[in-house]
Amino acid sequence: MNMNFGRALRDVTTEAERLTHPVDVGRIQTRIHxxxxxxxxxxxxxxxxxxxxxxxxxxLLTSGLLEDRRPATPSTPAPRVPTCGAEFVLRExxxxxxxxxxxxxxxxVDERDGSFHGxxxxxxxxxxxxxxxxxxxGPLDSPxxxxxxxxxxxxxxxxxxxxxxxxxxxxxxxxxxxxxALEGLYDAADCRTGAPLDGTYxxxxxxxxxxxxxxxxIQLAPVxxxxxxxxxxxxxxxxxxxxxxxxxxxLIAGRAxxxxxxxxxxxxxxxxxxxxxxxxxxxxxxxxxGRLVGTVPQSLHxxxxxDDGTVVSQVYDPTRQDYDSGATFxxxxxxxxxxxxxxxxxxxxxxxxxxxxxxxxxxxxxxxxILAGDGPGTSxxxxxxxxxxxxxxxx
Numbered sequence: 561m562n563m564n565f566g567r568a569l570r571d572v573t574t575e576a577e578r579l580t581h582p583v584d585v586g587r588i589q590t591r592i593h594x595x596x597x598x599x600x601x602x603x604x605x606x607x608x609x610x611x612x613x614x615x616x617x618x619x620l621l622t623s624g625l626l627e628d629r630r631p632a633t634p635s636t637p638a639p640r641v642p643t644c645g646a647e648f649v650l651r652e653x654x655x656x657x658x659x660x661x662x663x664x665x666x667x668x669v670d671e672r673d674g675s676f677h678g679x680x681x682x683x684x685x686x687x688x689x690x691x692x693x694x695x696x697x698g699p700l701d702s703p704x705x706x707x708x709x710x711x712x713x714x715x716x717x718x719x720x721x722x723x724x725x726x727x728x729x730x731x732x733x734x735x736x737x738x739x740x741a742l743e744g745l746y747d748a749a750d751c752r753t754g755a756p757l758d759g760t761y762x763x764x765x766x767x768x769x770x771x772x773x774x775x776x777x778i779q780l781a782p783v784x785x786x787x788x789x790x791x792x793x794x795x796x797x798x799x800x801x802x803x804x805x806x807x808x809x810x811l812i813a814g815r816a817x818x819x820x821x822x823x824x825x826x827x828x829x830x831x832x833x834x835x836x837x838x839x840x841x842x843x844x845x846x847x848x849x850g851r852l853v854g855t856v857p858q859s860l861h862x863x864x865x866x867d868d869g870t871v872v873s874q875v876y877d878p879t880r881q882d883y884d885s886g887a888t889f890x891x892x893x894x895x896x897x898x899x900x901x902x903x904x905x906x907x908x909x910x911x912x913x914x915x916x917x918x919x920x921x922x923x924x925x926x927x928x929x930i931l932a933g934d935g936p937g938t939s940x941x942x943x944x945x946x947x948x949x950x951x952x953x954x955x
Contacts, residue, residue: 641709641766644722644751648713648764660767660776661858662689663883664710664783666748674733674741680785683756685746687723691767696836696904698916699879705743707768712761712783720750720761760784779886793857793882796929796942800875803908807865811925821846822860822926822947830952835916836904837862841926843899843945845891854932854940856887859902864922873905873917875927901926905954923949
């Protein structure tokens with residue numbers, strides 16, 4: 561990514577950071593009780609993760625600053641996870657039965673109520689990286705983090721952090737609530753020296769499918785301790801079709817004003833979906849001139865429309881979050897990049913409840929919002945990516 565654009569991305573999140581309540585990092589370091597005991601995950605509330613019984617994720621992460629452009633070496637059935645201080649050599653691998661999602665957040669923990677606040681000035685890491693089926697078949701109830709190892713790699717290519725369940729933080733809130741947390745929290749410390757992590761690191765996740773022994777290896781969004789760094793993936797409900805309402809006329813007519821055209825790389829299996837879809841796609845800049853620069857989301861979204869022209873699924877899966885990938889794009893008119901459509905088709909909310917859209921035949925449209933700037937040095941803005949329709953059948 562162009563470094564001027566990286567600075568522009570950081571400017572976008574600086575104001576958001578300014579508005580968060582400051583936390584006394586030194587006071588936290590001296591008063592937090594760290595002990596090995598109970599497994600309680602983090603519940604996301606906006607940009608703040610509160611320790612609780614239900615775990616979903618964290619809102620603030622880093623923009624894509626360091627993309628690994630080294631050629632990948634041939635894949636192996638089960639790539640070895642490098643040890644602390646070892647050189648990291650990317651060995652791309654993909655297990656057809658699982659996929660890895662998530663990211664690593666930098667932040668601080670408020671010892672009073674146990675909440676985790678995302679901020680690049682933090683002294684803690686929340687490793688929210690997990691495995692789920694390669695094709696989403698239902699809500700994400702309990703993401704499996706136990707089979708994933710996440711590493712941070714410094715600019716010299718060596719491992720500066722390696723997730724290890726034995727090194728996770730366990731802490732107890734001091735407000736008397738008895739709230740504790742374990743899974744995914746770590747000191748933001750260099751595993752080689754114990755010194756605080758500083759600067760920007762590439763992030764990778766290696767997940768192993770216990771049933772097959774095969775692995776999935778992906779590059780996550782970079783992790784940065786630089787001022788203003790933050791995740792660019794987000795949600796814009798007002799910019800996407802609303803579940804339960806008529807689909808936009810321009811979308812049905814194939815005239816939707818889009819900044820990107822999305823084409824699925826294969827339609828195989830669309831006639832036999834089991835609750836959701838996972839498929840690679842080609843994203844092409846549709847603007848008449850100029851360039852679009854940004855970070856590729858881990859997942860593009862899709863929506864279902866019935867024969868009456870009504871939107872019957874939610875664009876934003878209420879059980880999953882949005883994350884950046886480790887890839888960036890810089891495309892002009894007609895130029896493309898690769899992405900993935902990964903979507904569970906959640907029905908319209910009914911008194912706060914939702915389930916998989918009923919079995920049947922529908923028209924599927926890719927409809928996603930991607931942050932992109934008008935070339936290097938410009939501030940990013942929400943851009944619309946549209947594809948379809950594709951005939952699909954839910955079994």
